[in-house]
Amino acid sequence: MNKLSNCIINRDTSYIPIWFMRQAGRYLPEFREIRKNNQDFIKLCLSPKLVEEITLQPTNRFDLDAAIIFSDILMIPYGLGQQVKFEKGKGPILGKLDINSALNITDDEFIKKMSPVYESIRNVKRKVKNKSVIGFVGAPWTLLVYMLNQQSPKRDFNFNTVINDNSIVIKLLKKIEEIICLHIDKQTQSGADIVQIFDSWAGLLPKDKLSQFCFAPNQKIIKHTKNKKIPTICFPRGIGKSYRDFCHSVKPDCINIDYEVDPNWAKANFNNTPIQGGLDPKILLKDNISLEKEVQNYLNIFKNYPYIFNLGHGVLPDTKPETIDHIVKIVRRKNEKRSSEG
Numbered sequence: 598m599n600k601l602s603n604c605i606i607n608r609d610t611s612y613i614p615i616w617f618m619r620q621a622g623r624y625l626p627e628f629r630e631i632r633k634n635n636q637d638f639i640k641l642c643l644s645p646k647l648v649e650e651i652t653l654q655p656t657n658r659f660d661l662d663a664a665i666i667f668s669d670i671l672m673i674p675y676g677l678g679q680q681v682k683f684e685k686g687k688g689p690i691l692g693k694l695d696i697n698s699a700l701n702i703t704d705d706e707f708i709k710k711m712s713p714v715y716e717s718i719r720n721v722k723r724k725v726k727n728k729s730v731i732g733f734v735g736a737p738w739t740l741l742v743y744m745l746n747q748q749s750p751k752r753d754f755n756f757n758t759v760i761n762d763n764s765i766v767i768k769l770l771k772k773i774e775e776i777i778c779l780h781i782d783k784q785t786q787s788g789a790d791i792v793q794i795f796d797s798w799a800g801l802l803p804k805d806k807l808s809q810f811c812f813a814p815n816q817k818i819i820k821h822t823k824n825k826k827i828p829t830i831c832f833p834r835g836i837g838k839s840y841r842d843f844c845h846s847v848k849p850d851c852i853n854i855d856y857e858v859d860p861n862w863a864k865a866n867f868n869n870t871p872i873q874g875g876l877d878p879k880i881l882l883k884d885n886i887s888l889e890k891e892v893q894n895y896l897n898i899f900k901n902y903p904y905i906f907n908l909g910h911g912v913l914p915d916t917k918p919e920t921i922d923h924i925v926k927i928v929r930r931k932n933e934k935r936s937s938e939g
């Protein structure tokens with residue numbers, strides 16, 4: 598069994614696996630080189646040879662325990678027929694959503710459009726030995742936000758203007774949930790060992806809407822993955838103290854904490870749910886002494902707890918690749934020290 602699955606399924610605490618969200622991305626010069634010659638981001642995500650190459654860039658450089666497939670959560674809106682473009686400096690821009698045609702997309706149509714993604718996973722799986730292959734999806738709420746808001750909600754987002762017609766929203770959410778389960782199944786059938794669900798914009802929800810739009814949809818997906826015995830990591834970013842209720846009601850196999858969550862509080866309140874992540878990606882831009890102190894802090898807190906080392910959000914583009922290497926070595930050294938102590 599791979600190291601991540603052993604930590605998640607068996608709650609093993611003898612070894613801390615490590616990988617990074619956005620481990621493939623703009624902080625790597627070899628990624629920027631490919632990106633320079635491939636301006637169309639969706640097309641890039643649908644090119645099996647390039648996806649394989651980009652996915653393996655970080656695992657070739659660093660001693661990581663997992664390869665996360667290079668793709669994007671917005672492949673689902675694309676697969677449902679919405680136009681998706683990525684503009685420099687602006688992030689994703691989506692076309693107007695044709696709700697009826699999205700609701701009528703069949704499973705076969707979706708699978709056909711996504712087949713290069715599944716082909717990439719099969720290729721990556723053949724190449725990585727002794728590492729987990731991680732597939733992923735956006736959570737229903739986060740995908741709904743992009744599909745209706747048509748751009749990143751980072752600048753301005755108003756719940757009531759975006760979510761105004763309840764009957765449509767409910768139908769659309771149901772369709773998104775079904776397609777997410779399908780996309781998870783196809784990724785795992787192609788070789789993904791573990792799945793992560795990114796609810797990146799859960800923190801935008803008013804507290805009284807969390808249960809309907811974040812907990813319930815994540816719970817449906819977790820029920821599905823539990824049935825199929827697919828180890829699944831949830832990441833409801835930005836929900837603060839509601840992380841505790843999330844763990845108790847959704848019961849994910851593993852939970853990724855963001856950097857606003859106090860790791861000691863998490864350890865004491867999540868019912869022994871395996872925890873991943875937490876370290877603020879901005880710490881990676883600081884001097885080595887501060888960095889080492891913060892990394893050790895997470896390692897000490899989670900000493901006897903099932904923990905996967907990762908960040909509280911993705912690697913920032915200004916991060917030096919050597920910093921990733923440095924962190925991997927600190928975590929590896931800790932693991933070696935522990936095994937020699939028995």
Ligand code: 1CP
Pocket residue numbers: 617618619620621622623632665666667668669670671683688689733748749750751795797911
């Ligand atoms: O060159 C570039 O500008 C591309 C930047 C980039 C990259 C490297 C985007 C555009 N997507 C990706 C890959 C990606 N996206 C991965 C690859 C695997 C890895 O981690 O190495 C993953 C897991 C994602 C997931 C993703 N896409 C999320 C969830 C995680 C998060 O960041 O919260 C989200 C919200 C997206 C949407 C998206 N795609 C790209 C950007 C810049 C964004 C965020 C835009 C925004 O702020 O709204």
